Amino acid sequence: MILTVDVGNTRIKAAVFEGNIILENFVFEKNELEKKIKKILEKFQNCSDLVVASVGSVEKQSFLTFENQLNIHFLTHEDVFPFANKYATPKTLGIDRMVLAAGATLQFPKQNRLVVDAGTCITYDFIDENDNYLGGAISPGLRLRYEALHNYTAKLPLLTFEVPELYIGNSTAQAIHSGVVNGFVYEIDGFIDEYRANFSNFIIILTGGDAEFLAKRLKNTIFANSNFLLESLNQTFQYKIDND
Numbered sequence: 001m002i003l004t005v006d007v008g009n010t011r012i013k014a015a016v017f018e019g020n021i022i023l024e025n026f027v028f029e030k031n032e033l034e035k036k037i038k039k040i041l042e043k044f045q046n047c048s049d050l051v052v053a054s055v056g057s058v059e060k061q062s063f064l065t066f067e068n069q070l071n072i073h074f075l076t077h078e079d080v081f082p083f084a085n086k087y088a089t090p091k092t093l094g095i096d097r098m099v100l101a102a103g104a105t106l107q108f109p110k111q112n113r114l115v116v117d118a119g120t121c122i123t124y125d126f127i128d129e130n131d132n133y134l135g136g137a138i139s140p141g142l143r144l145r146y147e148a149l150h151n152y153t154a155k156l157p158l159l160t161f162e163v164p165e166l167y168i169g170n171s172t173a174q175a176i177h178s179g180v181v182n183g184f185v186y187e188i189d190g191f192i193d194e195y196r197a198n199f200s201n202f203i204i205i206l207t208g209g210d211a212e213f214l215a216k217r218l219k220n221t222i223f224a225n226s227n228f229l230l231e232s233l234n235q236t237f238q239y240k241i242d243n244d
């Protein structure tokens, strides 16, 4: 059994795998990290390896208390990945994006792949059919957009996600919901259209905290899987074992 941990900028997600099957999913806050992992390992005593991708402030040290229970793999740029990294600044590429790209490369061989991760930030990652990672885009995620409008103005309230009734928002609240939620959907559809116009033989994978909502709203049809990063962590680890 493998315990995979995704430390995002907002929260931590984890899953226990037996082969390719998820036995259980977990979501928790950073300050609960040690307590929660301890609990997971009490329940799943056959876990042999812990695989972590962290883009948050959690460092490798936070996992070392579990070192005598199982092997710790804190993924970095030094690990082996199944694609050629053509990013101009490969060392600053987020480890979550590298893991997503690895999952896309391994799961969807010999085709162009676009991974859209709608989390704290929206990230777009493109790996071509020859397994070259080319880059993509980073933009503010849904909640970040609501927060930015409030934090950087005097008059805009902090609202939480609500599906707008209209695209012509007829009140402050409806205008904000329309701008944030419709803008978010239009952005993603716009990017997908652009990629589709330039590449054929093409798969789009959608994941992240807002994937479920998006899957219903996008005009483009896509492969949506909220667990794609955790599944990709499991696959990246298997790949590392086979190729190290």
Ligand SMILES: Nc1ncnc2c1ncn2[C@@H]1O[C@H](COP(=O)(O)OP(=O)(O)OP(=O)(O)O)[C@@H](O)[C@H]1O
Binding pocket: 007, 008, 009, 010, 011, 012, 055, 096, 118, 119, 120, 121, 141, 142, 143, 144, 161, 208, 209, 210
């Ligand atoms: N309970 C929740 N807490 C925070 N965000 C949530 C929650 N449920 C859904 N979301 C949505 O998920 C988005 C954050 O996504 P996610 O949890 O994947 O971010 P994250 O933990 O920072 O991960 P990553 O850094 O990998 O994007 C927010 O925009 C928000 O709309």
Ligand SMILES: CC(C)(CO)[C@@H](O)C(=O)NCCC(=O)O
Binding pocket: 009, 055, 092, 093, 094, 095, 096, 097, 121, 123, 138
């Ligand atoms: C963009 C985020 C915050 C998304 O989680 C993460 O991948 C990150 O911190 N990336 C570093 C910058 C880059 O990927 O080029």
Ligand SMILES: [K+]
Binding pocket: 117, 118, 119, 120, 121, 122, 123, 208
């Ligand atoms: K993200």
